Amino acid sequence: MKKMKMFAAFALAAAMIAGCTACGGSSSSSTASSTAASGTTTSAASAASDSAVAKIKAAGKITMVTNAEFEPFEYKDNDKIVGIDVDIAQKVADKLGVKLEITDIAFDSCVPSVQTGKADFSAAGLSVTEDRLKNVDFTDTYYNASQAIIVKKGSDIKSRTDLNGKTVGVQQGTTGDIYCTNEDGSSDIKVGEVKRYPKGMDAISDMIAGRIDAVVIDNFPAEKYVSKNSDKIQKLDEALTEETYAIAVPKNSDLKETINGVIKELNDSGEMDKIVSQYISAD
Template sequence: MKKNKIAVAVALCMAAVLTACGGTAKTETTKAAGAETTKAGAETTKAAGETTKAGAESSAAGGKLVMVTNAEFPPYEYHDNNDIVGIDADIAKAIADKMGMELEIQDMAFDSLIPAVQSGKADFTAAGMTVNEDRKKNVDFTDTYAQAAQVIIVKDGSEIKAPADLDGKKIGVQTGTTGDIYAGDIKDGNIQRFNKGMEAVMALTQGKVDAVVIDREPAKVFVKENAGLKILDEAFTEEEYAIAVKKGNTELLEKMNAAIKELKDSGELQKIVDKYITAK
């Protein structure tokens, strides 16, 4: 009986020891698993952070820039078969190359350009766009890359000799352009708006308007291609062109300004302009 009691006591002690060992093992396993899981989670979070950082760096160094323009404004932008070419297109391509990015150009109505940039549909617009205070309220402009002027196209023999003679006349302009904006100041002016600059010029040749207010460089092209038209010696306004980006996008603005400076300093920008502006 005593032997049995001893045997039972030994058995109980062994069970207690095994239970205690089992509990310790379970605790150690849980502790180890938790620590490894936490460590793995931390590594995953760190890796995700590195991925995000890498993505941001990749976006800054590569990827695609979307430009919107109105390709009805030679020599700054126009269609050559299926391609959009011109001064702005070449400058934008040169800027994208310096930023290590691919350029995509989309064509749309001029008055849709700034809204496209504001909404994020496009990264920037380059469209022979004049820098003015109204536009500065909606977008940020790069450093200027061209000096320009609004001029007046009339028929040979027209009684219109200077900007002051536009009072009370029918004036053709391209919708949303600087010419459209400034023509609104003409006293008693009857402003006729067209989607394309060429349409305004055609209206002039057909006698539907008395004059067209438009940028100097495309005006040279239109006059060269349409006999019987001329540009008045006195400019309507003087202005500057720049690229517009979404307001507050300082990173893109600074990179584009740096690229524009390089293009100016190297003489490449002037070579682009000289390539397209041949009409005198």
Template sequence: MKKFLAVLLAALMICVSFVACSSEKKSDDTNTDTDTQETLTMVTNAEFPPYEYKEGDKVVGIDADVAQAIADKLGMKLEIVDTKFDAIIPGVQSGKYDMGMAGMTVTPEREQSVAFSDSYATGIQSIIVKQGSDIKSVDDLSEKTKIGVQLGTTGDIYAKDDFGDEAVQEFDKGADAVQALLAGKIDCVIIDNEPAKSFVASNEGLEILNTSYAEEEYAICFKKDNTELQTKVNGALKELIADGTLQEIVNKYIKAE
């Protein structure tokens, strides 16, 4: 009888040990799934409010929120990297980053280097001048006008095409161009409308001309051969547009006037 009880007790201990091990393994497997979640790396230039800017060390804005919504749709973990604007395309082109979002316009020149998603927003290039400036419209710009732009932006590209390299002064940041305008070193700044409104609101003595310089569509850039990610992101964008999420994100940062 004692022998039978000993055998029974041993069997019970083995059973308990097996259940515990199974439970522990299941927990480990769950943690592994979380830890190995694929990362989606988005590169930007956080000098372009309200599309991307910093609150402390965190990059926030329309593009950051849209990228997060895309990552959620794809079941991926989002990582945002901040760099200079003119380093975005080379970084994506080399495969260092998965995609670039920075209020970026599709142009023939850029299409030679990277592929683009469907458009997710419309941008307007505006002109900032000092109040009382002789520049009243786009027609007042010429090869003799000192035009400030952010390096590598479409404002930079368009201004050089229209007025020549000598008329254009490039700055790493739009804010630096605005400070040069305030100091009288340049006559105007060509930059996207939403950042322009932020700069004018925070600097007295500036205004935006009523006439826009150009209108354009914003899109996400990818390495040319990364068609799988491009297709997945386009699918996610379609869903975000259809369910109203994208418009909610825009409304969060751009209030109706």
């Protein structure tokens, strides 16, 4: 009888130990699962916090910087900034369901503003260059452009090579500025002196006054300047350079994919051509 009681006692103790072990295993497994789930949640939250698009949607607005002295891409009409780039930017804002906010700044501050996070993107007739790509990413290109040469009527400058040794006006920070300044020595044209202006029209005014020999600026603004001063200046048929425009976004930003999608939709639907022709045909 005592043996039976002892056996029963051992059996009961073993059962209790097994039960406790099972409880311990379940608790450990639960803790591990909880930790894993917590890690997944944290990872997802971190990814969301790194998303520029998520932040833009949460803020309810998207910020753009530009230089509103670049007709027809961006310019002021009764204190309102309008133009080709503005219309494209509005399509991006509409796609995200947010408000578009535009800030007019100096052209050479546009890329730094995006790089430092002061703006979500910049649309400013920006040409894609290797130097700019060091600081920002660019979307797909949306326009083929060129750097035009403007001279006074009767000027002895007849072609791009005639700029050699001349005094040339440029808008500060533009690709025309970079090419004419030729700091890296890669340009085939050796300008005698480069004068930089915050606005293209300031350079035109100085040229008309005889203080500089020519102005190098993007083709579309050049056409606008010439049309308004056709009795005094002209644009050469030969361009200085050929280039493309794109929109600048911060490095590794998921906003790039969104804007690329909008650009593709506008091109596929033919709406991009309508936007451009609306401003080109307008005097």
